[in-house]
């Protein structure tokens with residue numbers, strides 16, 4: 001069979017697999033045993049609300065996913081990418097970096113225009129229907145525009161850096177790209193709160209009081225240095241709750257959503273922070289940055305080999321690996337490989353979440369607040385309480401709520 005056909009069949013299989021998994025996630029897990037466990041902590045209505053929220057816009061979601069695959073397919077299996085590149089070369093007098101930027105903009109614009117109806121339906125209409133979003137239509141437009149601009153800005157920087165490396169270092173790019181991405185992630189994790197967070201949120205240092213005293217005490221127990229604790233105004237956008245850490249060493253900062261402080265007791269906030277500290281003390285951020293560096297390195301080796309192989313076969317109109325028109329084909333390969341690698345990453349993630357949960361229990365010695373937090377968060381976010389086990393195994397980055405609660409119950 002021709003290689004082109006193999007790739008096409010793989011794309012179709014990926015579409016079928018994705019749609020199949022969506023159906024499993026629709027069905028969920030209605031085993032009586034799970035039901036009994038859940039009903040010890042939740043009501044039947046909680047379960048139903050989770051099902052309803054999880055199933056929202058089911059057919060629209062499948063439709064949107066299929067459109068994405070069709071666009072990718074069109075770019076890979078027709079001469080569209082080449083024609084766009086040739087046209088851009090003509091209007092820029094063959095200026096390579098200008099072509100890279102314009103090609104990226106055209107690609108992003110097509111993506112953006114096609115995704116707008118879906119973003120509006122899921123991010124605005126349904127989020128209001130389920131009582132999450134507090135944004136007016138204008139606020140939503142501003143938020144969406146800001147996100148798109150930030151995305152395009154970063155995309156251009158990364159595209160130019162990758163294009164430069166691929167074109168200038170035609171023998172060593174496989175080693176340089178992973179190093180580049182490692183440096184970018186390290187820099188980005190420090191710059192994010194300084195550059196990106198202020199675009200979307202106002203944040204201020206936490207007020208003096210009992211909560212702050214408890215946070216300082218918790219950090220002392222955990223023997224970690226924290227530069228500052230900030231509260232950010234998520235309530236402007238939604239009722240979703242969260243907390244996270246940024247930075248390294250003595251530069252570490254804690255960010256708490258104001259929604260978390262409003263909806264939870266101080267002990268529960270401490271439990272959430274204990275979990276975040278758990279990620280720190282087990283070096284999860286560092287592990288995942290290093291892990292993805294290794295993954296990118298392997299991916300570069302595969303893509304380099306693959307590109308030469310396909311180019312020799314003459315089944316696709318390919319110029320050079322650094323030509324923008326080669327991107328869609330490389331994307332397709334990355335996306336097919338991702339079907340296999342993302343379940344591995346999710347399994348590692350779930351393992352790390354359990355580690356962090358255990359650390360929270362050790363640090364706070366407060367099972368009750370841990371379990372109450374899990375219950376409240378699942379309720380507030382209308383989490384699916386009975387997801388299908390395959391969906392959890394392949395796609396969930398966190399263990400399902402009831403597993404986290406049962407782990408805490410058994411923890412000594």
Ligand SMILES: [Zn+2]
Nearest residue numbers: 275279353356
């Ligand atoms: Zn976590």
